[in-house]
Amino acid sequence: MKRHELAKNFKQVNTSVTKIDAMQLALGKDSYVADFLPKDALVIKMLWSPHAHARIKKLDVSKAEKMPGVKCVLWHGNVPRIVHCTAGQGFPEPSPYDTFMFDNKVRFVGDRVAAVAAETEEQALAALEAIKVEYELLKPVFTLAEAMAPGAPVIHDEPEAHVPIPITYEPKKNLVAHVACEAGSFKKGMAEADFTFDETYETPYAQHCPIEPYTSMAQMTPAGRILITTSTQVPFHCRRIVARTLGIPVQKIRVVKPRIGGGFGCKQEILLEDVTAMFALRTGRPCLWRFDREETFRTGRTRHPFHIRLRTGVKKDGTITAIALECINNTGAYGGHGLTVVSCSGGKTLPLYHCDNILFDGKSYYTNLPVGGAYRGFGATQAFFAIESLMDHMAEAIGMDPLKFRQLNHIRPGEGSPIFQALGEGREGVPMTVGSNALGECIVQGAEAAGWEKRTDWRGKTGRYRRGIGMCCLMQGSSIPDIDMGAATIKINEDGSFNLNVGATDLGTGSDTVLAQIAAEELETATDKMIVYSSDTDMTPFDVGAYASSTTYLSGEAVRKAAADAKRQILATGAEMLGLKVEEVHCEDAHVLNADGSKKVSYSDIANYSLYQKNQYQIIGTASHITKKSPPPFAAHFAEVEVDTLTGFVKVLNYVSTIDCGTAVNPALCEGQTEGGTLNGISYALTEEYLFDEKGKMQNASFADYHIYSMRDRPNIKAILVPSYEDTGPFGAKSVSEICINGPAPAIGNAIYNATGARLNEFPFTPEKVLAAIKAVKK
Amino acid sequence: MKLCEFVRPASLSQARASLRKLGPKGMPLAGGTALHFMPGKTPVSAVDLTHLGLSYIRQKGNFFEIGAATPLSDIQRYRGPRWAMHEICRRISTHQIRNVSTIGGNICRVFPWADLPVVLLAMNARMVIYSGKLKEMDADEFFSSQPARLFRNGDLLTAVKIPVLKAQHGFGSVKATRNAAAFSMVTIAALLELKGGVIAAARVAAGSAIPFPKRLRSVEAALTGKEPSAETFRAAAALAGTDAKWCKQEGMSAEYVAGLAEVSIVDALERAAEFARGRTA
Known part of the structure; x- marks a missing residue:
């Protein structure tokens, strides 16, 4: 049996069970933050900065405070000035502490100025209009060139701005970070090449667009603690960061995450909770703050735009x-x-292809534009656009089929890369060799499904509508090794059901279901015997949260280990009940039995025995897990497009998305993630963009003007799960959700080239850009 | 604006009386989708037109008559001889919006991106207005400027009459959008009448990329008397800039939009010619 076929023996894993919250959500039962709003809740509204860069000279809230229904106004003059970082990352964060609850300076259109909590939304909005603000306008910085220029306006001139760990941070130069490494000698490698390339690429802003906008509610408990019910991917980081920002102990705060209407990374940020908590503390009333869509676009986090220079050398x-x-x-x-x-733009991309001489240099700069954050794909999305575009370019130069060029060069099982160790997240990474890797098979199956063999050169194509096929290869990671930690507890009940408590955060991905399947597989019972509770900082064990493609791989292994711990106790008690030695019994189908099955006792009987009858104790398993590896999922994507050469409109006709995610714990959910991520990426490649006016204000902050793909735009997407087996993951699993968004931009870009000969180094591929590129080819 | 009161009249005359009494504070309400684009806090009273029997489509003589409160989804689903309105309706917004948005609401207050005025201009539609009695107005007059001007005294649009296309007539429309639910970047509609192998008459209208929908008279003139060929269409479309000043939008330059409009005019004309030659709509 091949290793990946191990998954065929599983009973709960590798099965498309129905999501455990499916009925609850389909029936519209109370599920989301705003569903739990107490009747006496106050409504929070924020006054946002209309300026990209300004100092607040004077701020008068006195009139607003006296307005009808207004219970509290917060601004920089009446809250603690505690510098912190809003990114929900491990502690200490590899990010600058450069944010205050409120500051006397605003740094982008949409920055906080003052907030009101009132009985009704109308009253809160009316009070905002009564707040008088006098600004001293400062010269804004809108481009990377402006940010990097000598003598550029300093965006963070406050003395408190600092980094909590020893990493490069020079706010006086607007430099947020700098990381660099070299393996081998790039100079030597270029000298050995027959062809050399030097290209620049630009990638755009984008918004996550979760259906549920940022929403947070805080209320005081009878014991004087703050209960924050919030739409977050990182409940434990949220608790820690809110405690710091308010200057109160972690002990005073409980964070509860109910069901989440999508996050995609944007809710890995603590953007609302400090204010809702402060209002609850000041008023003693429940307080709800919910962004509208415009606020989500302007103030919510975004995908970082990148400027990329990529130089390569290749032999014939x-x-x-x-x-x-x-x-x-x-x-x-x-x-x-x-x-x-x-x-991650280097760490999650450069190991993909063999090369002895690799140089990476990454920098991050402040500007007075909306704030970048975590977004599905996280750096790899941007860099893969450059790398995979140039792979096609290089293949053409040496006269090789781009598919064969990738087959020749991609990383194999058992191979490592110096990049794995050189580039971590805020510190050095970990040395790693790739275990599971079905990329070769992904390419083969994807090519067959996409009809790659029928692909022809663009030079022979005529007519107004021209079709082309493009491809790319991808990798990502599965959790952050040696940094991220997940934990779980599992206890048995009298009827043989189990409470599975996890800090892992299901944000609509189905991770509660996946974790239940993993626990059930280990315990040899049915998935529907699991009662999953996630996530609650009082009630569930710690977990870093849902990010870095970690939940299945990292939290899943914590769950498997906790289940194994409980299973050991079940076996011991079962053996005692049967009068046998532990070595003589095993678990099967929710029973403990001897080798021939002649003696057996059910989990229910075992629970009742251990809880009520003899040698009583609670059968409860607990485990924590950190990883030493971040095994990459691999993917090969293929796009077939039709380009209107008169208008520049691009239509994706067919898209093949193959994925090696190890064992697919729940194949239907994996396919859903793959299709969803792919459509997300197609939309990003073709239509999504932030349009700014000359003052740095986003002009298209609504779904009427910011175009995301819906089901009506969905091309034919074929998701192919190509199995492998990752020994370090729970039942062979690794991650699936992020990688899929990385493919469409390069695959579609390569397909446009194959259709028309037009090579675009910048997306979204708007009709105007595509048409201009086509006209340039004709010249 | 802010809805503060809701009036449900039992008849057209009651509705008109209510609106006249309310004056500027009164607002006829059908689908209500336009409210989203009317910010502000001015208090208004809505006069509900949805229960006045104005939701219907029927063929009467040489016209299809569409009640003013007919949802776009009904127009999308309707089929009649040489019926062509469904094509543009299925391209407007989303299913959910089309289920409530009405033809009257779409054309009585014209937003820059509106598609139906473009189509009705090309179709030479007639609008039926109730002002105590019913009167008709042709599309050219109706859309000569913002139609809201016609309803300030409480008058109401009751129906839209679309001429039934004859055998030699052909209609085509093109709506260029970034994705399925997006507002139009350019909308073009064309009606051609072919006789003896030449274009006897043409009505071509544009919208979205210009401040207000309008007919492209230079394009129409260039088509009349010519053979319906690709060359004719391209030559006529090249004159569109004489009639319309195309605007930049959605991050794209005016120059690009002008080129897109020209291509869209040719496409709409080709569809119209194809329709006239016997394609089943």
Whole structure:
């Protein structure tokens, strides 16, 4: 049996069970933060900065405080001035502490100025209008070139701005982060090349667009603690950061995450909870703050735009002799995730292809534009656009099929890369060799499904509508090794059901279901015997949260270990009840039995025995897990497009998304993630963009003007799960959710080239850009 | 604006009386989708038109008559001889919006991105207005400027009459959008009448990329008397800039939008010619 076929023996894992919250959500039962709003809750509204860069000279809230229904107004004059970082990352964060609850300076259009809590939304909005603000306008910085220029306006001139760990941070130069490494000698590699390339690429802003906008509610408990019910991916980081920002002990705060209407990374940020908590503390009333869509666009986190310079060298035989990837991201007005996103642009991409001489240089700069944050794909999305575009370019130069060029060069099982160790997140990474890797099979199956063999050169194509096929290869990671930690507890009940408590955060991904399947597989019972509770900082064990493609791989292994711990206790008690030695019994189908099955006792009987009858104790398993590896999922994507050469409109006709995510714990959910991530990426490649006016204000902050793909735009997407087996993951699993968004931009870009000969180094591929590129080819 | 009161009249005359009494504070309400684009806090009283029997589509003689409160989804689903309105309706916004948004609401207050005025201009539609009695107005007059001007004294649009296309007539429309639910970047509609192998008459209208929908008279003139060929269409479309000043939008330059409009005019004309030659709509 091949290793990946191990998954066929599983009973709960590798099965498409229905999501455990499906009925609850389908029936519209109370599930989300705003569903739990007490009748006496106050409504919070924020006065946002209309200026990109300004100092607040005077702020008068006296009239607002006396307005009808107004219970409290917060501004920089009446809250603690505690510098912190809003990024929900491990502690200490690899990000600058550059944010205050309220400051006397605003740094982008949409920055906080003052907030009101009132009985009704109308009263809160009326009070905002009564707040008088006098600004001293400062010269704004809108481009990377402006940010990097000598003598550029300093966006963070406050003395408190600092980094909590020893990493490069020079706020006086607007420099948020700098990370660099070299393996081999790039210079030597370029000298060995037959062809050399030097290209620049630009990638755009984008918004996560979760259906549920940022929403947070805080209320005081009878014991005088603050209960924060919030739409977050990181409940434990939220508790820690709110405690710091308010200057109160962690002990005073409980964070509860109910169901979440999507996050995609944007809710890995603590953007609302400090204010809701402060209002609850000041008023003693429940307080709800919910962004509208415009606020989500303007103030919510975004994908960092990147400027990328990529230089490579290649021999005629297809050997890549040198790669220099230089990435600069625009992190906007605050620096959370600036370093880690730029690090991942190298760390999650450069190991994909063999090359002895690799240079990476990543920088992150402040500007007075919306703030970058975590977003599905996290740096790899941007860098893969450059790398995979240039892979096609190189293949053409040496006269090799781009598919064969990738097959020749991609990383194999058992191979490592110096990049794994060189680029971590805020510190050195860990040395790693790739275990599971079905990329070769992904390419083969994807090519067959996409009809790659029928692909022809663009030079022979005529007519107004021209079709082309493009491809790319991808990798990502599964959790952050040696940094991220997940934990779980599992206890048995009288009827043989189990309470599975996890800090892991299901944000709509189905991770509660996946974790239940893993626990059930280990315990040899049914998934529907699991009662999953996530996540609650009082009630569930710690978990870093849902990010870095970690939940299945990291939290899943914590769950498997906790289940194994409980199973050991079940076996011991079962053996005692049967009068046998532990070595003589095993678990099967929710029973403990002897080898021939002649003696057996059910989990229910075991629970009742242990709880009520003899040698009583609670059967409860607990475990924590950190990883030493971040095994990459791999993918090969293929896009077939039709380009209207008169208008520049691009239509994706077919898209093949293959994925090696190890064992697919729940194949239907994996396919859903793959299709969703792919459509997310197609939308990002073709239509999504932030349009700013000359003052740095986003002009298209609504779904009427910011175009995301819906089901009506969905092309034919074929998701193919290509199995492998990752020994370090729970039942062979690794991650699935992030990688899929990384493919469409390069695959579609390569397909446009194959259709028309037009090579675009910048997306979204708007009709105007595509048409201009086509006209340039004709010249 | 802010809805403060809701009036449900039992008849057209009651509705008109209510609106006249309310004056500027009164607002006829059908689908209500336009409210989203009317910010501000001015208090208004809504006069509900949804229960006045104005939701219907029927063929009467040489016209299809569409009640003013007919949802776009009904127009999308309707089929009649040489019926062509469904094509543009299925391209407007989303299913959910089309289920409530009405033809009257779409054309009585014209937003820059509106598609139906473009189509009705090309179709030479007639609007039926109730002002104590019913009167008709042709599309050219109705859309000569913002139609809201016609309803300030409480008058109401009751129906839209679309001419039934004859055998030699062909209609085509093009709506260029960034994705399925997006507002139009350019909307073009064309009606051609072919006789003896030449274009006997043409009505071509544009919208979205210009401040207000309008007919492209230079394009129409260039088509009349010519053979319906690709060359004719391209030559006529090249004159569109004489009639319309195309605006930049959605991050794209005016120059690009002008080129897109020209291509869209040609496409709409080709569809119209194809329709006239016998394609089933």
